[in-house]
Amino acid sequence: MELREKKVMVMGLGLNDGGLGAVEYAINQQVSELIITDSRTADILDETIQKINALPSHTVPIRYVLGEQKNEDYTNIDIIIKNPGVPHNSPYLSVAQEAGVEITTDVELFFSHIHTLDNPPITIGITGTRGKSTTTALIHHILSEYYGEDRVLMGGNIRKSILRLINEIHKDSYIVLELSSFQLDSIRYSPHIGVFTSFFPDHLDRYDSLDAYFESKTHIVKFQSNTDIAVLNIDNDHIAELANNLNSRVMTYSLHNKQAQIYIDNEMIVYQGEPVMSIHDIPIRGEHNQYNVMAAIQVSLMVNIPIDTIVQAITTFKGVEGRQQSLGMIHGVEIINDTTSTMPVALGVALDTFKDTPHIVICGGEDKGLDYSGLSAHIHPNLKGLVLLPGSGSDLIRQYMSGVSIYEVSSLDEAVDKALSLTQSGEKIIFSPGATSFGMFLNEFDRGDKFVEAIHKRK
Numbered sequence: 001m002e003l004r005e006k007k008v009m010v011m012g013l014g015l016n017d018g019g020l021g022a023v024e025y026a027i028n029q030q031v032s033e034l035i036i037t038d039s040r041t042a043d044i045l046d047e048t049i050q051k052i053n054a055l056p057s058h059t060v061p062i063r064y065v066l067g068e069q070k071n072e073d074y075t076n077i078d079i080i081i082k083n084p085g086v087p088h089n090s091p092y093l094s095v096a097q098e099a100g101v102e103i104t105t106d107v108e109l110f111f112s113h114i115h116t117l118d119n120p121p122i123t124i125g126i127t128g129t130r131g132k133s134t135t136t137a138l139i140h141h142i143l144s145e146y147y148g149e150d151r152v153l154m155g156g157n158i159r160k161s162i163l164r165l166i167n168e169i170h171k172d173s174y175i176v177l178e179l180s181s182f183q184l185d186s187i188r189y190s191p192h193i194g195v196f197t198s199f200f201p202d203h204l205d206r207y208d209s210l211d212a213y214f215e216s217k218t219h220i221v222k223f224q225s226n227t228d229i230a231v232l233n234i235d236n237d238h239i240a241e242l243a244n245n246l247n248s249r250v251m252t253y254s255l256h257n258k259q260a261q262i263y264i265d266n267e268m269i270v271y272q273g274e275p276v277m278s279i280h281d282i283p284i285r286g287e288h289n290q291y292n293v294m295a296a297i298q299v300s301l302m303v304n305i306p307i308d309t310i311v312q313a314i315t316t317f318k319g320v321e322g323r324q325q326s327l328g329m330i331h332g333v334e335i336i337n338d339t340t341s342t343m344p345v346a347l348g349v350a351l352d353t354f355k356d357t358p359h360i361v362i363c364g365g366e367d368k369g370l371d372y373s374g375l376s377a378h379i380h381p382n383l384k385g386l387v388l389l390p391g392s393g394s395d396l397i398r399q400y401m402s403g404v405s406i407y408e409v410s411s412l413d414e415a416v417d418k419a420l421s422l423t424q425s426g427e428k429i430i431f432s433p434g435a436t437s438f439g440m441f442l443n444e445f446d447r448g449d450k451f452v453e454a455i456h457k458r459k
Helices: 016-026 046-053 091-098 106-114 133-145 162-168 209-220 237-245 287-302 307-315 344-353 373-378 390-398 413-421 444-457
Strands: 007-012 031-037 064-065 077-084 102-105 122-127 152-156 173-180 192-198 229-233 249-253 262-265 268-271 274-278 326-329 333-335 359-363 381-387 406-407 426-433
Touching: 007 016, 016 031, 016 046, 016 077, 016 106, 016 133, 016 162, 077 091, 077 344, 091 102, 102 106, 106 162, 122 209, 133 152, 133 173, 133 192, 133 287, 133 307, 133 326, 152 162, 192 209, 192 287, 209 237, 229 237, 229 287, 249 262, 249 287, 262 287, 274 307, 287 307, 287 326, 287 344, 326 444, 333 444, 344 359, 344 373, 344 390, 359 413, 381 413, 413 426, 413 444
Parallel strands: 007 031, 007 077, 031 064, 077 102, 122 173, 122 192, 152 173, 192 229, 229 249, 333 426, 359 381, 359 426, 381 406
Antiparallel strands: 262 268, 268 274, 326 333
């Protein structure tokens, strides 16, 4: 899409790098005018605005429309670069479409650029309700160990604008992308290798139905050709059905299904009948991480990395910030930061992962239309209690975790102090909210940052 000399809007500046990256991209494309909108006010967005003000000198006029917005802001423009966080049913998008405005996203612009290259790099995209961040980071780690960090780029849903990768691409690059359903919503390209890690009900405050949410996720492989590769977790019924309806070469993985190319048998990961590594050599805990490792092995083999190199790289992987991340000890109590737990399934996984050690869980927040009834299946003797933050999700956690000691608090600092008072040396405190961060925090990353700050103050 040609932006030069067009009147362009970046819709949804946001607090992370995605909006800022789109602003820089538009300026570099020499648009005639740039309008930047967001429902948040300038004081909340001040840090991002200061970064825009610090950009190298340019001649592109910039106008901000922050806080209150009007329909007419969305009519006299040529192109909107929509932040993935902006829902498709935004009334302002409807106004823009009726006015004939073209609407795109940073991910669409990125893939459009890739497809104009004479020697395009190999793109590897990873999505899934759970597991996409760890799988993305692990694939990047393995490929970097073999091909070198200069040849392996990572972007997408990791607080770094995908558009920043464009200037770093070489013909022999490998690009590893974590892609959320919001980013996949409107794209009409799929990566060369697409990974679908898992699917659970989520974001039902955004999508009209579970089917609509799944449809967005399928875009990771839906537009692949017969020269592309889909790497699918067939233990999930939705994904297994998808495997039968693709143009691409399908590679599958499973915990127990020996019809998959890669599976686990007698505590060994097996690839096409040959043992690869013991699950006990995986440094990141939990059955969910066994899935992530199998997906990463599959992708790494597809880009011709020797199996010995893959296994060695896996054993040195340290995990991902905010995903069951150890923050060390306070008076012998280990602190686990699992802030990216934004749904009941994730909270259940955390409860299962650490069930061998007595622990207190700090959880709660706002609900997004999800079913919490399955949480009771994850109650175990080592769960000493729940410290609940305020929110509608907390109300549901309380409802379905009857029999567990529950302590209600009004702030994160109070939650940390309460959890520390309830634990002793050799036990754990697990911060796994199982709900969204709306209200108390700017987003899940801000929530994690605030938790880390609270822990560091008490060390």
